[in-house]
Amino acid sequence: MRRLAIPILCLMAACVPSTKNEVPGRNSPVATALPPMKTFATQRGGGVNRPNSQIAQDFLDLTFQMESGRPLPWLTKFEGPIKVAVTGQAPGSLEGDLARLLARLRSEAGINISRAARGEEAQIIVEAIPRKTLQKAVPQAACFVVPNVSGWSEFKRNRGNGKTDWTRLSNRKKATVIIPNDVSPQEVRDCLHEEISQALGPLNDLYRLPDSIFNDDNFHTILTGFDMLILRAYYSPELRNGMTRGQTxxxxxxxxxxLNPRGNRASNAGANRTPKQWNDAITSALAMRTSQSQRAASAAKAVKIAQAQGWKDNRLAFSLFVQGRVTLGSKPETAISAFVQSGNIYKQLYGASVHAAHVNTQMAAFALSSGQLDVAIRLTDEGIPAARNSSNAALLATLLMIKAEALEASGRDEEARRVRLDSLGWGRYGFGSERNVRARLNEIKALAPRRVRS
Known part of the structure; x- marks a missing residue:
C-alpha cells in the first residue's frame, strides 16, 4: 500500500515564518500560459552498491512480514506468464507509464509480464476509481493492492474475510491494484510502480532502505535498481511457492x-532492526490530521530514539527531515537546524541524491522567503539533477519554480522566464490540473521578495 505522501513543500503562510520586516512586499500571482506536459521518456533504476549479505537480510525482512507487522509464513509468487489488464476510467497518462513499467520489469527484473489482450484472462487487474471512493474504503492509502479478487466490486464483497488475507495465500493467482483516476499523472505512475511491484513480490516497507520504493519515506517514486534486483531474485527458479523464511x-x-556478482564482498554489520516506537513516532509526526503540537512532539521523539539507537543512517536523517517539516512554521530555528543536519547526513551517505534534493527544496524555499536569493539559486541548482535523474517531476518543478522566483527577484528576467517555463511543463505531470500547477506556482511566487533594485 502506498501511503498518502506529505506535500513536497509546506508553503502556506502558517508554514513559513513571516518576513514582513525584512521584505516589504510580494509579487502578484503569475498568469503565464502553461506549456505542454513534459514526461520522462526513459527511467533508470540505477546501480546497487551494497553487499549481498545486507541485501539478503533486506530481502527476508521485505518478504516474510507485512507493513502491519504480521508475519508471512511462506513465500508466494505468480507462476508462469503474468498478464495485466486495466479497468475503470483510467486517466490518459496511465497507458504510457504502464507500458514503460512493464518493459522495465521484463528487462531489469526478468519477469514474464505483459498487457493482456482483449478478452484474455489477466493475473493482475489495475482498476482506476475516484480518489474519494478509494479513501472512503482505505483512508490512509493513496492506492493499494489486494489478492484473490478481480476488481473493486469483488474486493468490497470480500473485504475482511479470508479470501483477501495475504497471510493465508499459498501462491498468487490473482491480484487487483486500486489506483485513483483523478490525481496527477505522477501520482498515478507512482502507484503503478509500488502496487504492481507488491502484487508481484514483497509486501513490506522498511524505513532503513535508502535506495528503494519499499520505504514509506516516499523519496523514491519509481522502482530502483535495488528493487529490480529484489524482484529478479524473487522470481528466480531457486525460490518457489511455499518456501519458509529459513528455506529461503x-x-x-x-x-x-x-544475479549481483558485484555484491560478493565482505560487509560491515548491516542496519539494526527498527524499533516499533520509532515507527510509531514517525507515523504520528506525518499524520496530517494530528495536531501540530503532537506532530512536533512525535518528530522530536523520533529524533531522540534515532540518536539513542546510535543510528548514523537514513533513519536519523529522515527523523531530522520530518522534524524540520513539522516545526518550520512554529520554530523556524529548530527547523533549519534539523534540515541542515539531515542534509549533511544524506550528502555524506549518498552524495547529491534525491534525499538531499528534498532537503534542499525546503531550505531553498526558506532562503527565498528570507531574501537570500543567491542561496536559493545555489540550493536549487544542487537539487535539480537528482530530481531529474529520479524522474520526480513534482520535486523537479518545485525546485525550478523556486529558482525562477529567485532569478526574477535578482533582476535576471530572461533566465527566470526560461526556468519558469521549464517548471510548468514538469508541473503538469507532477501536479496534474492547470489549477494545481498555478496554485503551486503562486504559492512560491508569494514567498519571493520584490526585485532587488540596483
Missing amino acids: ARVLPAVLSR
Whole structure:
C-alpha cells in the first residue's frame, strides 16, 4: 500500500515564518500560459552498491512480514506468464507509464509480464476509481493492492474475510491494484510502480532502505535498481511457492551471488532492526490530521530514539527531515537546524541524491522567503539533477519554480522566464490540473521578495 505522501513543500503562510520586516512586499500571482506536459521518456533504476549479505537480510525482512507487522509464513509468487489488464476510467497518462513499467520489469527484473489482450484472462487487474471512493474504503492509502479478487466490486464483497488475507495465500493467482483516476499523472505512475511491484513480490516497507520504493519515506517514486534486483531474485527458479523464511535464507546467498556478482564482498554489520516506537513516532509526526503540537512532539521523539539507537543512517536523517517539516512554521530555528543536519547526513551517505534534493527544496524555499536569493539559486541548482535523474517531476518543478522566483527577484528576467517555463511543463505531470500547477506556482511566487533594485 502506498501511503498518502506529505506535500513536497509546506508553503502556506502558517508554514513559513513571516518576513514582513525584512521584505516589504510580494509579487502578484503569475498568469503565464502553461506549456505542454513534459514526461520522462526513459527511467533508470540505477546501480546497487551494497553487499549481498545486507541485501539478503533486506530481502527476508521485505518478504516474510507485512507493513502491519504480521508475519508471512511462506513465500508466494505468480507462476508462469503474468498478464495485466486495466479497468475503470483510467486517466490518459496511465497507458504510457504502464507500458514503460512493464518493459522495465521484463528487462531489469526478468519477469514474464505483459498487457493482456482483449478478452484474455489477466493475473493482475489495475482498476482506476475516484480518489474519494478509494479513501472512503482505505483512508490512509493513496492506492493499494489486494489478492484473490478481480476488481473493486469483488474486493468490497470480500473485504475482511479470508479470501483477501495475504497471510493465508499459498501462491498468487490473482491480484487487483486500486489506483485513483483523478490525481496527477505522477501520482498515478507512482502507484503503478509500488502496487504492481507488491502484487508481484514483497509486501513490506522498511524505513532503513535508502535506495528503494519499499520505504514509506516516499523519496523514491519509481522502482530502483535495488528493487529490480529484489524482484529478479524473487522470481528466480531457486525460490518457489511455499518456501519458509529459513528455506529461503539457505538458498538466497547463491541466488544473489549469481544475479549481483558485484555484491560478493565482505560487509560491515548491516542496519539494526527498527524499533516499533520509532515507527510509531514517525507515523504520528506525518499524520496530517494530528495536531501540530503532537506532530512536533512525535518528530522530536523520533529524533531522540534515532540518536539513542546510535543510528548514523537514513533513519536519523529522515527523523531530522520530518522534524524540520513539522516545526518550520512554529520554530523556524529548530527547523533549519534539523534540515541542515539531515542534509549533511544524506550528502555524506549518498552524495547529491534525491534525499538531499528534498532537503534542499525546503531550505531553498526558506532562503527565498528570507531574501537570500543567491542561496536559493545555489540550493536549487544542487537539487535539480537528482530530481531529474529520479524522474520526480513534482520535486523537479518545485525546485525550478523556486529558482525562477529567485532569478526574477535578482533582476535576471530572461533566465527566470526560461526556468519558469521549464517548471510548468514538469508541473503538469507532477501536479496534474492547470489549477494545481498555478496554485503551486503562486504559492512560491508569494514567498519571493520584490526585485532587488540596483
